[in-house]
Amino acid sequence: MTISVVVADDQELVRGGFAMILGAQPDIEVVAEAGDGAEAVEAVRRHAPDVVLLDIRMPRMDGIEAARVVCAESDTKAVMLTTFDQDDYVYEALHAGASGFLLKDVRRHDLVHAVRVVAAGDSLLAPSVARRLVADYVSHAPQRGPAPELGALTARESETLVLLGRGLSNAEIAAELVVSEHTVKTHVSNVLSKLGLRDRIQAVICAYETGLIAPGRN
Missing domain, CATH: 1.10.10.10 (Winged helix-like DNA-binding domain superfamily/Winged helix DNA-binding domain)
Known part of the structure; x- marks a missing residue:
């Protein structure tokens, strides 16, 4: 079974790099790329992918708002791309329905693994960034x-x-x-x-x- 993915990031090199890594896998197909959150939402509506990778900071519509729309409208799983230390508002993504978080300098293997795990219906709690996000979020909530x-x-x-x-x-x-x-x-x-x-x-x-x-x- 092929996993369909939309990759959204306003940095073309980052977006293209992720798309290339994922597209090289025999069980993953990148069906669209998006340069901002609004484009990502439209791509999800058009292609109904299994997973959408969303950069937190994007023009027009940020990744959190895009995740909120995507998760409310579809069964597509949202994975947030974050630099963590700079993204103080990333905790909002937890309630927006995101199924996981990845650092933007994620290793090739971990990126592919993350997409497969989320597509299978699980969430990314193992990576240190997810646990730190949750722990920090709840300590302030x-x-x-x-x-x-x-x-x-x-x-x-x-x-x-x-x-x-x-x-x-x-x-x-x-x-x-x-x-x-x-x-x-x-x-x-x-x-x-x-x-x-x-x-x-x-x-x-x-x-x-x-x-x-x-x-x-x-």
Whole structure:
């Protein structure tokens, strides 16, 4: 199965480099490139790609607003491209529905891996930038206290949410709970469904905002 991708960045060399790397993969097709957020949104509407890579800072419409529109209108997964240290407002992308974050100096292998992971329905929590973003975001966001919907979770599902909040992968959660990865996938799916969450990144936010995980705790 071929993964379709739109690459959006206002720097032509960066955009072209990413497109070339991804397009060289046998299972990935770059269906369009965009120089700003508005073009990215139109490209997504036209091509309905599996994944869109969005630079945070672009003219006309920035990557966060583009992600918000894309995630609201389609099933396309948005991955944000960031320099991190310069992008103080990148935390907004978490609530915009982004499925992951990549540094713009990402290694070739990690870029390809990220697209495959997100296209498969997972989120990028493993890279250090994502964990730093989440930790920094929640340390500044007020905790809203235990949400009533948490009561709908089983004990195992609650444990799974806590481990998601710690940034563990399915394999790591399986080892922690001494269950199969298939069982973990079921627990994760149930958590997202019962709490009305789009993906694992939003599950991490929920775990912190409801106090299940305290900022700075591993």
